[in-house]
Amino acid sequence: MFKILTVLSLVVGAMSAKCGSGSCSSAGKTSVRFPVLDKLLTLVMGLSLAVLALTGFYAVLLGHELTGYLLVCHTGTGGAFAGSLALLAVLRAEAESCCCKCLFWTLLIGGMGVVLTAVVMMQPWFGTHGQEVLVELHRYSSLLAVVGGLGCCGSLLRAKSS
Amino acid sequence: MRASIVLLTIGAAGLLAGPRGFADEPWDGGRTVPVHRIPLNDCEGQDIVPSMPSAKPLSTSKTCGMCHSYEKISGGWHFNSSSGKVPAGRSGEPWVWVDGLTGTQLPLSYRGWSGTWNPSAVGLTSWDFTKMFGRHMPGGDTGEPADVFADPHARWTVSGKLEINCLACHSGSHAQDHSEWVRQIGRENFAWAATAASGFGEVGGMASRLKPTWTINDGPNPDDKDYAVPPYVKYLMAQFDSKNRSVFQIQRPPDRNCLNCHSVSPSHAEKGDVDQDVHSRAGFQCVDCHRNSINHMIVRGYETEVADRKDASVGDFSCRGCHMEEPAKGGGRLGAPHPKHGGLPPVHFEKLSCTACHSGQMPGAMPTDVRASRANRLGIHGRALWFTDAPFIQEPVFVKGSDGKIAPHRVMWPAFWARRSAGKVTPIRPDELEKTARGILDAGQQVGSVLKAFAQLGDESGETVFVASGKLLRANTDGDVDLDKTFALPAGLPSGFALLKDGKLSPLAPNFDPAAAQLEPAVESRLLEVLQAIAPDDAAMGAPSLARGKKIYTRNEDGSLSVADSTEDHANAVWGRMANGKFKPVVSDFAVRAVVETAGTAQTFTEEQLAQMLQAMAAADKSAEFVYVGRGYVFALGKDGKLATSSNPAAEPVFWPLAHNVRSAVASLGAKACTECHSAEAAMLFGRVVAGGPLKTKTVAVKTMVETSKLDGSYHKLFGLTFTMRPLFKMMLWGCGGLMAAVLGVGVLGGLQRFARYLGRKE
Numbered sequence: 050m051f052k053i054l055t056v057l058s059l060v061v062g063a064m065s066a067k068c069g070s071g072s073c074s075s076a077g078k079t080s081v082r083f084p085v086l087d088k089l090l091t092l093v094m095g096l097s098l099a100v101l102a103l104t105g106f107y108a109v110l111l112g113h114e115l116t117g118y119l120l121v122c123h124t125g126t127g128g129a130f131a132g133s134l135a136l137l138a139v140l141r142a143e144a145e146s147c148c149c150k151c152l153f154w155t156l157l158i159g160g161m162g163v164v165l166t167a168v169v170m171m172q173p174w175f176g177t178h179g180q181e182v183l184v185e186l187h188r189y190s191s192l193l194a195v196v197g198g199l200g201c202c203g204s205l206l207r208a209k210s211s
Numbered sequence: 212m213r214a215s216i217v218l219l220t221i222g223a224a225g226l227l228a229g230p231r232g233f234a235d236e237p238w239d240g241g242r243t244v245p246v247h248r249i250p251l252n253d254c255e256g257q258d259i260v261p262s263m264p265s266a267k268p269l270s271t272s273k274t275c276g277m278c279h280s281y282e283k284i285s286g287g288w289h290f291n292s293s294s295g296k297v298p299a300g301r302s303g304e305p306w307v308w309v310d311g312l313t314g315t316q317l318p319l320s321y322r323g324w325s326g327t328w329n330p331s332a333v334g335l336t337s338w339d340f341t342k343m344f345g346r347h348m349p350g351g352d353t354g355e356p357a358d359v360f361a362d363p364h365a366r367w368t369v370s371g372k373l374e375i376n377c378l379a380c381h382s383g384s385h386a387q388d389h390s391e392w393v394r395q396i397g398r399e400n401f402a403w404a405a406t407a408a409s410g411f412g413e414v415g416g417m418a419s420r421l422k423p424t425w426t427i428n429d430g431p432n433p434d435d436k437d438y439a440v441p442p443y444v445k446y447l448m449a450q451f452d453s454k455n456r457s458v459f460q461i462q463r464p465p466d467r468n469c470l471n472c473h474s475v476s477p478s479h480a481e482k483g484d485v486d487q488d489v490h491s492r493a494g495f496q497c498v499d500c501h502r503n504s505i506n507h508m509i510v511r512g513y514e515t516e517v518a519d520r521k522d523a524s525v526g527d528f529s530c531r532g533c534h535m536e537e538p539a540k541g542g543g544r545l546g547a548p549h550p551k552h553g554g555l556p557p558v559h560f561e562k563l564s565c566t567a568c569h570s571g572q573m574p575g576a577m578p579t580d581v582r583a584s585r586a587n588r589l590g591i592h593g594r595a596l597w598f599t600d601a602p603f604i605q606e607p608v609f610v611k612g613s614d615g616k617i618a619p620h621r622v623m624w625p626a627f628w629a630r631r632s633a634g635k636v637t638p639i640r641p642d643e644l645e646k647t648a649r650g651i652l653d654a655g656q657q658v659g660s661v662l663k664a665f666a667q668l669g670d671e672s673g674e675t676v677f678v679a680s681g682k683l684l685r686a687n688t689d690g691d692v693d694l695d696k697t698f699a700l701p702a703g704l705p706s707g708f709a710l711l712k713d714g715k716l717s718p719l720a721p722n723f724d725p726a727a728a729q730l731e732p733a734v735e736s737r738l739l740e741v742l743q744a745i746a747p748d749d750a751a752m753g754a755p756s757l758a759r760g761k762k763i764y765t766r767n768e769d770g771s772l773s774v775a776d777s778t779e780d781h782a783n784a785v786w787g788r789m790a791n792g793k794f795k796p797v798v799s800d801f802a803v804r805a806v807v808e809t810a811g812t813a814q815t816f817t818e819e820q821l822a823q824m825l826q827a828m829a830a831a832d833k834s835a836e837f838v839y840v841g842r843g844y845v846f847a848l849g850k851d852g853k854l855a856t857s858s859n860p861a862a863e864p865v866f867w868p869l870a871h872n873v874r875s876a877v878a879s880l881g882a883k884a885c886t887e888c889h890s891a892e893a894a895m896l897f898g899r900v901v902a903g904g905p906l907k908t909k910t911v912a913v914k915t916m917v918e919t920s921k922l923d924g925s926y927h928k929l930f931g932l933t934f935t936m937r938p939l940f941k942m943m944l945w946g947c948g949g950l951m952a953a954v955l956g957v958g959v960l961g962g963l964q965r966f967a968r969y970l971g972r973k974e
Contacts, residue, residue, distance in 0.1 A: 116558065117926055121933060128940060131947035138954040154958065161951040168944035171937070173554030180557050 087140050090133045091201075097130035098198040105191060127167060134160045156197025162190025247459035248452070251411065252277065254371065254402065254427070260455055261412070261446030265430055268371075268406040268414070268444050271350075275377045280505060287507020290351035290375055292321040293337065299323055300511060300519045301613065302867045306344050307586045307602045307623065308333075310641035312656075313648050314816055314841065314905030316602035317627045317638055318865045326625070326865030333638045338365030341373055345396040345404075347472045347585040351375035354401065369425050370418045371402025378409045380469070383462035386410030389471040390592045400442040402427060411457060412446040469497040471590050475621075475869070477572065478580040478600065488872040499545065500528045512870060514564065515614045530565035550876065564618035564868075567895075568880040571607040571619045571869045574894035574916075577901060578605035581621065596688060600813060602626075603903030609895055609916045610866045617920045620866040624912070626841035626904040628828070629861070636840060636861045647831060651824050652816050654805035655691040661786070661797050662686035665708060665719070667744045673712030675719065677798075678704055680807045683711075694811035705783040706803065720784060725760030735772055742766035745786060745797055753790030765789045814907035821846060821906060822854055843902035843912020856910050864902065866919070890931040896922065 104123040108115040115123060138157050166187035170180060251259040252274045253267035260266060272281045284290070291297045299322035308317040319335070320327035330340050337353040345354060354373025359365065373396070378387060388408050395404035399419040407414035418425075420439045421432075432441050450457045476485050486492075490500070503509040510516070510528045517526040526532050533547035543549075552559075572579040581604050584590055591597035607619030628644055629636040650657075658677050663686055665675035677684040677692065681700050684692040701716075709716045720741050723734045730738070742755040743766060756765040758781040765773050777794065787796040798806075801819070808817045821839055825848045828837040838847040840862045849855035880895060881887045888895045895916060902912040917924040933940075 114558065114561070117923070118929075121926075121930055124933065128943060131944055135947035135950040135954075138951050154955075157951055157955060161948055161955060164944055164948040164951065168941055168948060170556065171554065171941055176551040176553055177555070177557055177560070180552075180555070184557070 083140060087137070090137045090140065093129055094133035094137055095198065095201075097126045097133060098194065100126040101130055101191070102195050105188075109188070127164075130160070131164045134164075152197050152200035154197070156194055156201055159190050159193025159195070159197055163187055163194055166190060244462055247461045248456050249274065249277075249459065250454070250456050258455060259446070261448060261451050261457075264443075266412075266444060266446060267427065268403040268442075269409070269411060270402075271374050271377045271405055279377075281375070283505050284375060284377075284507050285351055285355075287503065288509045288511070289349050289507065293340075293353050295321070298519055300516065301513050303511075304583060304585065304621070304867050305623075305865060306330075306340075308335075308343065308641070309586070309599055309601050311599065311601065311815065311905075312652055313628060313641040313644050314652065314839075315627045315641040316623065316625060316904070318623060318625055324865075324867070326863065328638060334640050336362040336365060338362050338367065341401070342396070342399070344585070345373055345401070346393040346588065346591070348373070349376050349379045349472075350405065366399060366418070366423055367401075369421050369423060370399040371427055373401040373404065376405040376408065378405060378459070379471070380464040381461050382409060382459070382468065383465055384410060384460040387468070389590060393591045393597070394593070398442070403442045403444060406444050410447070411450060412444040414442060414444050416440040416442040418442050463496065464498050466491065466497050469501075470584070472584050473497075474584045474589055475581050475606075475871070476589075478582050486872065486874075489875050490873060495545070500533070502528065513868065514616075530569075534565075555881070562617060564612065564614075564616045566618050566868070566870050566873075567609065567616075568882075569876075570871060570873050573874075573878075573880065574607055574609070574619075574898050576894055577899055578608050578622070580604070580903075581606050583621070586623070601815075601905060603813065605900065605903065606869055608866065608898075608900050608919055610868075610919045611921045612868060617922075618868050620868050620919075622864045622866050622900060624841070624843055624864045624902040624904050625862065626906065627839075628824075629838050629840055629845075630835040631838045631845070631847065632835065634859070636838060636845065636859060638840075639837075644828075647827050648824065651827060652820055654802035654820065655809070655815070657802045658684060658798050658806050659686050659690045659692045661708070661745060662692065663690065664745050665741070668740065673710035673717065675708055676711045676716075677707070677806075678709050678716065679706040679803050682807055682810055684806065684810055692806060692810065696811060707783055708786060718784065719786070720757065723759075725762045730764075730772075738764055739766055739770065739772055741786075742772075743770075745788075747788065751790075753788030753795065756787050756789045756794055758785040758787060758794050758796075759783075763789065763794050809907050812907060813903070813905075815905040817907050818846075818854055821908075822848065822852075825854075826852075839906070841902075841904040841906045842908055842910065844910055846906075846908075846910075862912070864900070864914075885937070886931070886934050889927075889934045891928045893927075893931060896920070896927050896931075897924070 101123060104119045104126070105115065107113070108119060113119075134157065141153060166183045169175070170183045170187070175183060251261070251269045253259050254270040254273060255267075256270075256273040257267075259269065275281070286294075286297075288297075302324040303320075303322070305318035305320045305324060305327045308315060308319055317333065318327045319330045319333070319340075321329060323329065335343070337356045340353045341348070348354065350373045355375075356362075356365075356367065356372075359367035359372070376392070378384075379389070379392065386409070388410060392404050392408035395401075395407045395414060397419075398417040400407070400414060400417065403414045403418075406412050417440065421441055422439075425432075425441060427442075429441065431443065432439055500512055501509050508520070510525045512529050514529050514531060516529065517523055527544055533544050534550055535543075572581070582589055582598065582600075583604055586602050586604060587599055588597045602623050604621050604623050606621040608622040609617050610620040612618050627638045628641070629638050631637075662675050662677060662684075666686065668675065674685070676695075678700065681704075683695045683698045683700055685695050687693045698711075698714075704716070708719050710719055720738050721734050723730055738757060742757065742764075744755075746755045746766065747753065750768065754765045754767060756763050758764075758777055758779070760782075761777050761780050763775045763777045765775065767773055775789075785794075785796050787794050789795075801823075805817050805820050809815055825837055825839065825846075829848065836847065838845050840846075840859065843858075843862050843864070844856040845859040845862050846854050846856055876882065887893065891897070898916045900914045900916065900919065915924065917927060
């Protein structure tokens with residue numbers, strides 16, 4: 050089920066990237082307050098999301114466990130993703146067009162789910178079953194984040210090229 | 212008529228058929244253990260009349276076997292190792308052939324477990340095996356060979372078979388005496404051992420001293436009432452009723468019976484400091500989980516046992532079976548609490564066994580030295596000390612098991628002498644080497660025997676001790692020497708024997724001037740007294756002598772003292788023997804060096820002794836290459852005559868998983884912090900396993916636990932390092948998550964506000 054949803058999300062994300070507005074970033078609208086910082090954060094967020102998706106979905110899609118160096122990479126990149134997305138959220142809260150806003154909010158909701166489930170898993174609050182539920186939530190949130198992220202980044206690329 | 216014949220035939224068949232084993236019939240539901248007031252039967256199935264002087268010992272196959280199928284029981288886990296018919300299952304503790312003189316600790320098992328040698332492959336017959344290990348066997352197995360004449364050296368017809376001792380496990384009597392069982396095994400009184408251990412009677416005599424032609428039906432030996440006394444039993448009449456029946460205090464095996472053979476405790480620990488297993492503390496008995504039916508295939512309790520035995524019912528009594536509530540397996544039994552495992556990522560359950568965190572000693576920088584009942588001969592009480600420090604066993608060592616999970620194991624490094632051919636080593640029986648080893652490997656005993664001889668002088672002048680290289684050595688009860696670490700020796704004390712009294716050392720013989728023309732009478736008298744103590748039984752070994760200055764004082768056979776000139780100048784007194792005009796010290800310099808080097812350590816011999824032993828073996832048999840396997844390497848003599856070491860699979864350690872003692876949840880590994888395992892110094896991953904063994908050498912194999920667990924050490928160091936940043940990382944994630952939630956909250960509120968405005972405009 051999750052594998053199918055993963056593939057679907059990637060397809061939807063790609064489509065949204067293609068169809069989305071070209072004004073989704075600092076390259077588009079002028080209302081972004083710190084365009085350089087915004088560009089940098091978008092880049093970090095996009096790259097980290099790509100690494101997270103690769104390391105996370107590689108394990109899931111190929112039936113491997115997310116352990117070893119992949120896990121270290123995934124966890125480390127997760128920090129960069131969380132930081133960049135949180136700052137982007139502050140910077141762009143009021144700066145997006147409607148379509149892009151939708152994608153961004155999708156990314157933000159998914160990202161928040163990913164970050165919170167990750168950090169809650171590190172707390173001794175939930176037992177084995179709770180941990181398993183959190184892992185599932187983390188995975189499904191990540192799908193949302195990927196759809197939003199692909200859309201936003203795709204729009205950015207389109208805007209640049211135009 | 213025909214019917215009568217049929218009935219008679221059936222009746223006769225019923226009479227001729229052996230005992231029915233009616234206790235094996237389906238359980239009636241009664242939950243009490245029936246009172247076993249029964250007559251004792253001997254090996255021929257005859258009721259024993261305890262008042263008769265010629266009464267034979269109890270036979271369990273003919274007594275217990277009257278109601279319980281002895282045949283079925285014989286197939287049980289405790290009795291089937293040598294049959295070769297039962298799947299070996301997960302590795303267990305091997306039997307260890309320990310020989311102090313030759314420094315041998317050889318792991319043995321009939322089950323073919325990894326790292327063990329099959330006893331028959333190293334020349335041990337069923338008889339040898341039973342004699343050696345019957346002390347901690349519950350009888351049966353090798354103790355009941357099908358053919359008692361198969362081994363010409365065996366003495367089964369004298370000793371009788373070592374039947375399964377049902378009472379060793381099932382007796383609830385406090386008179387059940389494991390030590391008595393061990394004594395009877397040592398005396399080869401196999402058929403009498405169960406009777407003696409049960410307390411039904413008192414067993415005397417020694418089968419080991421009898422001629423091989425003696426049998427149990429021959430009765431007492433009228434010609435010898437002191438030495439070669441055949442085994443006999445005097446039953447304690449108070450235990451029998453008028454019908455010669457006795458009450459067997461049968462119950463489900465109490466823990467104390469299991470622990471006779473299954474105790475493991477840290478070496479040198481105080482009894483009061485060793486905690487019980489949490490299950491025992493909660494009131495469980497061993498057999499609550501380690502169950503069996505009449506077939507005595509006891510549940511071992513490991514996770515993959517279900518697959519190994521192809522029996523789903525045994526799965527209920529693994530850790531998971533009771534604690535994880537898996538209904539398909541009927542788990543969640545015995546009121547076992549379901550573990551919370553708060554904050555523990557589920558991947559741990561795929562990678563680790565339950566025991567990894569919950570069982571055995573807590574891992575340290577190095578594993579803990581432990582002693583185990585069967586290997587170290589524990590729990591045998593009497594005048595002699597039975598236990599041995601060898602073999603050197605340690606726990607916990609984390610090893611990846613056959614199920615792919617990392618589990619704590621006990622480890623022992625094999626040590627033995629062997630022949631090597633084409634890289635393959637074949638162990639040599641230690642008893643074959645005894646003659647060669649005498650004079651080379653028995654340095655401690657050489658000093659000990661002289662100290663024992665000097666002890667004849669009496670305690671008035673003090674205890675004789677040996678002083679060398681700043682160490683004070685005292686004789687021990689095993690005929691060896693122990694280092695007295697508490698005694699502070701004055702500096703510059705010469706090596707040799709001395710008297711210790713009231714904390715002060717004095718010479719064994721009074722000081723005198725060797726250059727003087729004549730000795731004072733008191734000095735001469737004392738010298739003769741001391742020399743008499745070290746006079747050998749065999750005069751051919753030489754006359755007892757003392758070398759001092761340029762003189763040698765010898766005690767002649769007639770008790771006189773003769774003085775001869777010495778070519779050497781001995782500044783200090785050297786006790787020795789004169790043979791063929793040559794003076795030889797009672798303890799050679801070679802032995803002194805060996806004793807000084809090994810005293811106070813766990814090791815018993817040095818590289819110098821090893822080289823000399825290899826030379827002696829090579830001189831005795833030039834057809835083979837001899838090696839010593841120990842401390843994780845194979846030691847051999849190189850072409851230059853020096854020791855050369857190499858690796859070999861035979862030198863690799865033998866591991867077996869441990870499960871007890873189970874620690875409480877709060878005392879489990881990782882309960883305090885993730886960094887107990889995930890740090891660059893975590894004992895569980897980076898603890899060092901140093902090869903133990905009797906050889907004192909600097910060439911010692913060392914393994915880290917990431918090696919034994921087949922893990923990537925570099926990765927785990929890196930992963931461990933990430934945990935130093937973990938608190939900061941969590942704070943950052945909380946901050947980011949909070950910020951995103953706040954933005955989302957503001958966004959939602961803004962959206963609501965717009966929606967409200969939209970509604971307002973619409974109105």
